[in-house]
Amino acid sequence: MKSPKGALDIVLRLLVAGALAIDATVHLQLAAYYQLAVPAGIGQGTLFRIEATIAILVGLYVLVRGSRPAYAAAVIVAGGGVFLVLLYRYVNVPAFGPVPAMYEPVWYFQKSLSAIAEAAGAVLALLGLLKPRPRGGHG
Template identity: 40%
Template structure:
């Protein structure tokens, strides 16, 4: 179960990272002249998603799952929010309102949702059996032959 959760988190965040990195050049016009442009936000999201996915893949700990959850859930929330509501410019963040829905947005959203749900499951199961939060290195309990 642990390996499956790690792979789901990684795959979901990898899809998110790929889509954001690929679309970053198309977002350069968003927020021109402001503190942060859309391409910078998309590249930052891609890098953070990739790093969070690699963290979970390398170390399945509650804290790595928590980071992955924050990255995936915030990205999923942002894409849904900016699809439904035109918030305008929020401080240094440009107006990212995009009422269109297309295949790449679907792939990214599904990846984010899967990663967030798998990260929650990972947080609940990582380190079970030990009190210090690290996973148990022991295998299953062996029955003694009588």
């Protein structure tokens, strides 16, 4: 039988992976609608697909390992996602290099859902990253 701490760890892993799965699903659903590219650049849809792939891989990493590096990766992916959605919502960042301008000064359901999932995932992953670990042995 799992200890309460073991059960909490499993719940935390599932919540972080679930948040990343919501993030990935929304980005994959929206990717086709955002595929306009700057000349010789990367389309926003391609960036959405890349972000979704990374979120899926990191979510699986958290599920399988639940280690500090896994939670750190989840903090970076989810935290970076919520940072970027807020940046491009409130700041008109011009295109730079191959990256298109992605300013979109509106909120809609899927965008809000993704931002909430990213924020929750980042906070939960931070909790996983900072939680005390047993010293030595298998604990």
